[in-house]
Amino acid sequence: MRKVDLLVVISGVALAAAWWNLQPSKSRPDPPVRPVSSATPATAGLTTRSGRWTVLPNLYQMAGLSIGMSEAEIVAKMGEPGQKDPQNGESSMWTYTSDGAELHLALLEDRLIMIGGSGRWALTHGDKSLPGFQSSPEQLLAVLGPPDRKESADTTWIYAHRPGELSYRLDQNRVGQVTVTGEVAPQKLPAVPSK
DSSP states (O other), X not given: OHHHHHHHHHHHHHHHHHHHHHSOGGGSOOOOOOGGGOSOOOOXXXXXXXXXXXXXXXXXXXXXXXXXXXXXXXXXXXXXOSEEEEOSSSEEEEEEEETTEEEEEEEETTEEEEEEEESSOXXXXXXXXXXXXXXXXXXXXXXXXXXXXEETTTXXXXXXXXXXXXXXXXXXXXXXXXXXXXXXXXXXXXXXXOO
């Protein structure tokens, strides 16, 4: 059941990030300024295999993986996943398991767009360690401040640091799952010459 819950959360966050990115910039509020976000993420994106999408990287890393990494970079760092689930012709879900901990990766055309996991996977922002698995709400508040929003009866805390988000799911007042998502922007295709 946990895999289904995680897949639903991942899909919802990915769709929300894509929708957010497609909205006109006038309707977007300025993101909150937080000490943890003081470093500016790279503005250049990473193009997917087809060239139709750009993955916008951020400064979050989980298990040493960063949003925008290619399949080859992931395999070089982590080895082959225990499970690969193609979702459609463009995306797939990979799962790594280690000592009962699970790490789930969502890839879009060879590029990492989401990292989610339960267990003691290292979580960083730039060179700063962040609270992770089994952290208390008080630890999250001390390091990250209040979340930008809460969902699922206040058990999911979401920090929206564009590009992307950092989400914590609390189980019995402790972090049970952490998810890092990136943002995906469609590429502007060249105009078709008229005849």
